[in-house]
Amino acid sequence: MRLLALCALLLGLNAATPALAVNPDEMLKDPAQEARARELGRELRCVVCQNQSIDDSDADLARDLRLIVRERIDKGDTDNDVRRFLVERYGDYVLLKPPFKQTTLALWLGPPVLLLVGAGMVALFYRRRRRTSVPPAVEVPLTPEEQRRLDRLMKETGQ
Amino acid sequence: MRRILYLLPVLIFVGLTVLFLKGLTMDPRQIPSVLIDRAVPEMVLAPLPGRGEDTGLSTADLKGRVSVVNIYGSWCVACVQEHPTLMALKKQGDVPIHGIDWRDDPEQGAAWLKKHGDPYQRVGADPAPGRTAVDFGVTGAPESFIVDRNGIIRYKHTGPITPENWRKTLLPIIRELEK
Numbered sequence: 001m002r003l004l005a006l007c008a009l010l011l012g013l014n015a016a017t018p019a020l021a022v023n024p025d026e027m028l029k030d031p032a033q034e035a036r037a038r039e040l041g042r043e044l045r046c047v048v049c050q051n052q053s054i055d056d057s058d059a060d061l062a063r064d065l066r067l068i069v070r071e072r073i074d075k076g077d078t079d080n081d082v083r084r085f086l087v088e089r090y091g092d093y094v095l096l097k098p099p100f101k102q103t104t105l106a107l108w109l110g111p112p113v114l115l116l117v118g119a120g121m122v123a124l125f126y127r128r129r130r131r132t133s134v135p136p137a138v139e140v141p142l143t144p145e146e147q148r149r150l151d152r153l154m155k156e157t158g159q
Numbered sequence: 160m161r162r163i164l165y166l167l168p169v170l171i172f173v174g175l176t177v178l179f180l181k182g183l184t185m186d187p188r189q190i191p192s193v194l195i196d197r198a199v200p201e202m203v204l205a206p207l208p209g210r211g212e213d214t215g216l217s218t219a220d221l222k223g224r225v226s227v228v229n230i231y232g233s234w235c236v237a238c239v240q241e242h243p244t245l246m247a248l249k250k251q252g253d254v255p256i257h258g259i260d261w262r263d264d265p266e267q268g269a270a271w272l273k274k275h276g277d278p279y280q281r282v283g284a285d286p287a288p289g290r291t292a293v294d295f296g297v298t299g300a301p302e303s304f305i306v307d308r309n310g311i312i313r314y315k316h317t318g319p320i321t322p323e324n325w326r327k328t329l330l331p332i333i334r335e336l337e338k
Contacts, residue, residue, distance in 0.1 A: 047298040060262060064288035089296040091193040
């Protein structure tokens with residue numbers, strides 16, 4: 001029982017300590033607004049460290065952007081307003097999830113198209129194999145000439 | 160038809176190799192700026208202490224003449240490396256260079272200029288959280304923007320200006336805009 005409690009405690013501790021770069025002094029007073037800022041921060045790219053979100057990153061610029069995101073939320077911006085504000089300055093690059101538009105068609109549609117092409121090729125392969133596979137053999141009796149040859153061969157090997 | 164099908168994997172491999180080789184030569188820090196051909200962001204930046212008659216940097220100051228806006232900070236290592244080039248450019252006097260002292264204590268930004276030399280005509284302070292720098296889409300220092308005489312951003316240079324990239328890239332653009 002004690003062991004179980006210890007396990008539960010350890011699990012609980014583990015869950016409660018995600019990697020965080022957000023400092024307490026940056027947080028908004030309203031928990032709902034802060035939650036929105038956190039949510040947004042996770043999908044905005046830290047433009048210096050590139051593969052981290054501003055929510056994850058310890059870079060100074062990431063901190064600046066976190067503050068600015070919170071400032072805008074505090075001023076009454078919607079999530080989309082905040083996104084637009086940053087895209088206007090840093091381009092789509094600032095969004096960790098690229099938007100679906102003409103220039104990103106290959107990015108979004110490439111994998112499913114390739115998957116379909118692959119599936120098509122596999123299907124084609126199996127269909128062709130079935131078509132060209134040998135039909136079940138019908139027993140054809142030996143011709144007299146063949147029978148004579150066979151007999152001769154059998155005799156030669158001494159059977 | 161069959162033969163082409165057999166060659167397909169090789170062709171795909173060659174195509175990918177070319178693509179990846181090209182990727183190796185690209186600098187992932189060079190992010191295309193969305194501000195090209197857009198007006199300089201609205202800003203009214205305070206001057207640094209002890210820079211004489213400088214009144215700081217605001218949007219209106221960038222109109223009337225082709226100029227370069229250089230983002231620097233006293234904390235910025237690459238800026239020290241870039242600085243001699245800026246000093247040389249000031250001596251040549253081709254084009255006014257303005258500075259934005261980014262994420263910096265204005266006192267320290269001014270002290271840094273005393274120590275390394277002051278290549279700027281105007282300097283505006285943009286202390287943390289660097290709102291003006293964010294308006295410029297700055298990702299690091301140093302970064303430089305070429306602004307035309309109507310106050311439109313025409314080019315962004317990421318990283319230090321060197322005599323070489325000045326001669327090869329930046330100066331031709333400036334000359335073109337001055338026509």
